[in-house]
Amino acid sequence: MSKEIVIPFGPQHPVLPEPIHLDLVIEDEKVKEALPSIGYVHRGLETLVEKREFPEYVYIAERICGICSFIHGATYCQAVETLMNVEVPERALYLRTIWSEYSRLHSHLLWLGLFADGMGFENLFMDAWRLREHVLDDLEATTGGRVIQGSCKVGGVRRDIDAAKLDEMSNGLDGFRGELADLVDVFLNDSSVRSRLKNVGVLSKHDAYADGAVGPVLRASGVASDARMLGYAAYGNLHFKPVVEEGCDCYARCAVRAKEMYASIDLIKEAVQKIPDGPIEVKVTGKPDGEYFARAEQPRGEVVHYVKGNGTRHLARHRVRTPTITNVPPMVKMLAGCELADVPVIVLSIDPCIGCCER
Amino acid sequence: MKEEEEPITTIAPDDLLDKVRAYDDAGFRLVQISCTKIEETFEITYCFDQDYRLDSLRLHVPIGTTIPSISGIYWGAFIYENEMHDFFGVEVAGINVDYKGNLLKTAKKYPFSNVTFRGEVTCRKK
Amino acid sequence: MAYLKKSPWLLHYDASSCNGCDIEVLACLTPLYDVERFGIINTGNPKHADVFVITGGINEMNRQVVKNIYAQIPDPKVVVAVGVCATSGGVFRECYNIAGGVDQVIPVDVYVPGCAARPESIIDGIVTALGILEEKRTKMKEQEGSA
Known part of the structure; x- marks a missing residue:
């Protein structure tokens, strides 16, 4: 004897710092269907291109989301620079790469913490966030901001990092790597964590690719796709291989993010060695015209910034396709058939960033 | 900055499904669908990706x-x-999961088709 | 205020923000800043809360949610608006979907500046709010006594 009921999940829910609402159709303890509805943090910021000139709009682009803010700013700049044929100095591209990878470290640690909290493992949450402060300290020392950096501009970057600081950052990452290994060991090898994650929220390789999953969700289902392979910024000059897992479940998604942090450390250290001297910005004159889709890899996956100019100082259109919105359909698929008690873990496993998702 | 080739093919609405099916058969993934309002027409772009090539x-x-x-x-x-x-x-006709306008609840209907800003139109009462 | 008489519990809600302030509110709870050592606990239940910490501006969707949560918090209560979006709408103030700061829908006791607000200023704002909470409590007691 079973009866269908609908359980609302959110918007104000203890497991998520941000509001999302799901209607869960439940039969006994099984979720039959999940219907997300969003809009709680929708601001309509894409329309602000009419109010702000294109160099000022970087500040808005950065504030699409407070977790992946640097990469949003950098990708927007990349899009406008391509439209205007701006030759960005090499050093600026390397600095953008270094800051992007620091953002990824801070975002992944933040996620690991929230994920641990979602599993009821509060101690691990605290430990992940303690470690994250190391990354934020370096970001703050070099850009002035902890979570919103504001260091990217059309034509380059606003601040340089001197050689001594670069060395200090690179050396600091050695100790950081050791502490990270202790943390990651718990996530990957602890038996209670494994039992919460293994075979939960399975998304097959075919579904992941066909339904538009991106980033760690796609790579955890065995597809080697990472927008950093496009070689934007300085990634073309650095050695890098996408991190892929075959498990297709929450555990695999956790493993991808955990292992990507080591890749980020390697990328930062390589960039610090290879960074050339030179100017950090060029003067940008003129007005953007034409259109371009700029793509970059956010901590949550591929982001697309579409810009369309109309020959004035204001862009005609800016559209962001953020990784979270494209990971929503795969999430709906993962939720179908799961147990009610696993819903928070599965929702968190796509690393939902609602600020990005709704703009 | 290096610019990647991003070919965009303009097609008629009647051909859409056939063309999209061809991309699916060729193994492309859907990257995004975007819309831009230009005067009295909508410019709708469907982007597909395979091996880091973006086709639209x-x-x-x-x-x-x-x-x-x-x-x-x-x-x-x-x-x-x-x-x-x-x-x-x-x-859009025939969406498999049709929210009927309830995915995003906004302060006004179809905000991007007629962009206004706060303070330019009368606010709703507090 | 030399010491805290009570352990204030707080409820955090993210209105329409970029979530930069939200993660900083969470950072206050974690080891480096660790407000829990003062007995301050982040709760998910409005009926357990004394302090309502809210980040981001108000939009059409969350207007009612914010009012509901506020109404459910028992008196005396204080509201802390964290970040410029919560105080005025911030960089998004002109967006069609933003109705402005939190004070458009509920009374605010403390405004914390910053974009994103730093953990130090958030803690400072909450400590200020605790003083206001004490005043409100005293006033409530006086009124009960005279009634």
């Missing part, structure tokens, strides 16, 4: 035209099609 299909449709949904081919397309409907008022 483009429709130009007058306001008020109903376009077919591609969610029968790319299941996940419903999120973009509902979003496009809620932002611009583009009518």
Whole structure:
């Protein structure tokens, strides 16, 4: 004897710092269907291109989301620079790469913490966030901001990092790597964590690719796709291989993010060695015209910034396709058939960033 | 800055489903669907990716035209099609998960089809 | 205020923000800043809360949610608006979907500046709010006594 009921999940829910609402159709303890509805943090910021000139709009682009803010700013700049044929100095591209990878470290640690909290493992949450402060300290020392950096501009970057600081950052990452290994060991090898994650929220390789999953969700289902392979910024000059897992479940998604942090450390250290001297910005004159889709890899996956100019100082259109919105359909698929008690873990496993998702 | 080739093919709305099916058969994944309002027409762009190559299909449709949904081919397309409907008022026929305008609840209907800013129109009472 | 008489519990809600302030509110709870050592606990239940910490501006969707949560918090209560979006709408103030700061829908006791607000200023704002909470409590007691 079973009866269908609908359980609302959110918007104000203890497991998520941000509001999302799901209607869960439940039969006994099984979720039959999940219907997300969003809009709680929708601001309509894409329309602000009419109010702000294109160099000022970087500040808005950065504030699409407070977790992946640097990469949003950098990708927007990349899009406008391509439209205007701006030759960005090499050093600026390397600095953008270094800051992007620091953002990824801070975002992944933040996620690991929230994920641990979602599993009821509060101690691990605290430990992940303690470690994250190391990354934020370096970001703050070099850009002035902890979570919103504001260091990217059309034509380059606003601040340089001197050689001594670069060395200090690179050396600091050695100790950081050791502490990270202790943390990651718990996530990957602890038996209670494994039992919460293994075979939960399975998304097959075919579904992941066909339904538009991106980033760690796609790579955890065995597809080697990472927008950093496009070689934007300085990634073309650095050695890098996408991190892929075959498990297709929450555990695999956790493993991808955990292992990507080591890749980020390697990328930062390589960039610090290879960074050339030179100017950090060029003067940008003129007005953007034409259109371009700029793509970059956010901590949550591929982001697309579409810009369309109309020959004035204001862009005609800016559209962001953020990784979270494209990971929503795969999430709906993962939720179908799961147990009610696993819903928070599965929702968190796509690393939902609602600020990005709704703009 | 190095510019990658991003070919955009303009097609007629009637050909949409066939062309999209061809991309699916060739193994492309759907990257995104976006909409831009240019005067009295909507410019709708469908982007596909395979091996880091971005290919796009483009429709130009007058306001008020109903376009077919591609969610029968790319299941996940419903999120973009509902979003496009809620932002611009583009009518999409046959979406597999049709929110009927309830995916994003906004302060005014179809905000991107007639952009206004706060303070320019009378606010609702507090 | 030399010491805290009570352990204030707080409820955090993210209105329409970029979530930069939200993660900083969470950072206050974690080891480096660790407000829990003062007995301050982040709760998910409005009926357990004394302090309502809210980040981001108000939009059409969350207007009612914010009012509901506020109404459910028992008196005396204080509201702390964290970040410029919560105080005025911030960089998004002109967006069609933003109705402005939190004070458009509920009374605010403390405004914390910053974009994103730093953990130090958030803690400072909450400590200020605790003083206001004490005043409100005293006033409530006086009124009960005279009634």
